Amino acid sequence: MNISYDYYRIFYYAAKCGSFTHAAKALLNNQPNITRAIKALERELGCTLFVRSNKGAILTPEGEKLYRYIAAAFQQIEAGEAELSLDKTLQKGSISIAVSEVALHGLLLPVLEEFRRSFPGVRIRISNCSTPRAISELKHGAADFALVTTPTGIKEDMKAVNIRHFSSVAVCGTAYAELKGRVLTLRELAEYPIVSLDAKTKTHELYTGWFAEHGLVFSPDVEAATADQILPMIRHNLGIGFVPELFLEKEQEKERIIRLWLQEQPPARSICLVTKKDRSLSIAARELAEMLCRKEGSE
Amino acid sequence: MNISYDYYRIFYYAAKCGSFTHAAKALLNNQPNITRAIKALERELGCTLFVRSNKGAILTPEGEKLYRYIAAAFQQIEAGEAELSLDKTLQKGSISIAVSEVALHGLLLPVLEEFRRSFPGVRIRISNCSTPRAISELKHGAADFALVTTPTGIKEDMKAVNIRHFSSVAVCGTAYAELKGRVLTLRELAEYPIVSLDAKTKTHELYTGWFAEHGLVFSPDVEAATADQILPMIRHNLGIGFVPELFLEKEQEKERIIRLWLQEQPPARSICLVTKKDRSLSIAARELAEMLCRKEGSE
DNA sequence: TCACCTCATATCAAAATGATATACTAAATA
C-alpha cells in the first residue's frame, strides 16, 4: 500500500515520452533510475504497465487506463502550482477589507492607490462601514482585515495594531463666527447645539465618556448616520461638531468651516488594523497590511 | 523545481486531518516527519500553507487554494488505482476477439462459458468472421487477439500458437448413399459435385493445394459464404464437402449426413491463437488466452 | 559488420525518510 507518488510522476513522463531514456532527460534524471522506478511501480500495482522494446516503451492496456487518470491528476497539480505561483508573486489574489469612514479617507485610499499601481492583478473588495460593523464583518470571515478607529471594542480573538494617531477638532459653520479665534472651554461649547454620529457608534460612546469626565452630558441635537455627512451638516449651520483633523486637510473641505480651539484636548484616537488571531492573511493581504503599517506615525 | 509528489500526499492528509499528528497516524508515519515534509514543501513553494497552533494546523488562504487542486488530483489517482485493481482481479475489463467459424464452435464457445462463469465482470466482444478478416481486425487493433484456423497467412509482426489440431472429413447427403462404407480415392471423389467455402478463403486455398498435390483441380460447384452453411448444403444434397471433424461431434449434426472415408488424408489443420507481437494483452485477455491454451491437444 | 539506439543490471555515494527522544507552547483541568 501507499505507492510513492514520485513514481507516478516518472510513469507520467515515461508514458508521455514513450521512452525511458527521453523521460529521464525530461526529468533531468538518468535512464537506469526510470527503469528502476517503473519496475517498482509495476511490482506495487501488481501489473505490467509498459512493453519495453529496443524502440522505447509503450503502454500496456492497463498502463493506458492508469495514464488517463494520472495525466488528469497531474494537470490538476500543475494548475495548482501555477495559480499558487501567481498568487505568490502578487500577480493574482484578492483582498477583502472592512473599513470605517475615517480609516478609508485618512489611510486606506492613498495606500491603496500605491498598492494598485504595484500589483494591478490583485482584486480588492472594500466594505465601507462603521467600526462595530467592520469588526463584525471581520469576525464572520467576510473581511480579511479591518481598518477602524479606536476604540475598537475587539475581544481576545483579535489583534489591533495602531497605525496612525489622529486628533479630532471642534468645528462650526459661519453662523457661529462669534467663536472664531477664542479658546473655549468644553462647558462653554456644550451650550451650543451638537452634531454627531448616531448613538450606536463607538465615536458617540467616546464623546459621551469625554464629556462625562468633565461633568458634562453629551447630547447631540443632530445625529448623522455616516461620518461624511458631518461636515456638510456643520456647513449648513446645524451646530458644532467634532471631526478628525485629517478631514480638514484638503482646501475644499475648509470652505465655510470654522475651526474652534478648546482648552480641553479631545481624546486622542488612532486608526488601527485589526486581524483575527486564528486566521493568517493571504500573501496579497499581508503585503497590503505591511504597506499600511509602513505609514505608521501620527498625523 | 520538481516538488516531490509525496510531499503533496502528506500535505493532503495534513489538510484533511487538520493536524500533523493525526495525519501522521493516517499515513502510518510519525509527526516529526510530517512537520519536516510540510516545512520542505512550504520552502519549495515559497509560501506558508499552514498556521500551526497547539490545537493543530489549519490551512492558510494559499494552502486552501492549493488543497482544492491537490484534493481533486488525488481523487483522480485513487480512482485510477481502484480501477486498475478491479481490472487486475478480473472484476472488470474487456476483451475483443476476432474468431473464425471453426474456432468459435470448436474452441472458443466452450472455454468462454467457463471464463464467463469465473469472471462475470469482464465484457467480451466477439467478431465472427473469416480467417483473413480476423487477422485484419487484429492488425488494425479492433481485436485483442484472433482465433483462426491454419493456414493463417500472418506476417512477421504476429505470432501464432497452435491450440488444437483437427482434421476435416469428407461428407455427403443421403442422395449419395452409394459412397457409404467404401474407402474412396480423391480422384473418385473429385467426379462428384463439390461444396466448399468461397474462393477468397484460406480454406479454399488449402483444398486447391491439396487437390493439386494429387494432380487434381479443386473446382467447387457450390460455394458457401460461411462455414456454418456447408452442412445444411450437404444435407440438401448439393454435393460432397469437407468439414472439420469436430462439426460432426453433436448428434443432431450427423442427421442425414454421411461420413465418407478417403484413402488420402485431408490436410491436418489447427485452430491457433494469433497475437500482435508489438502489443501486450490486457490482464483479462491474457487470462482468457491462457485458458484457451490449456485446452491444447488434438481433437 | 558496425555504429547506434533501446532497456536492464550492478554498484556506490549522497540524499531523503522513518523513528525516537525531547523541548516548547497554550489551553484545559485539578
Add this chain to the structure above:
DNA sequence: TATTTAGTATATCATTTTGATATGAGGTGA
C-alpha cells in the same frame, strides 16, 4: 497555581531510497 494534555518543533541516527556512472544485452538500419 501547578499539572496534565494535546499539539508542533528540533536533534539525531539508522535505514532506505535515489542519483549517477559504467556496463551489458538485444535489436535496427546503414
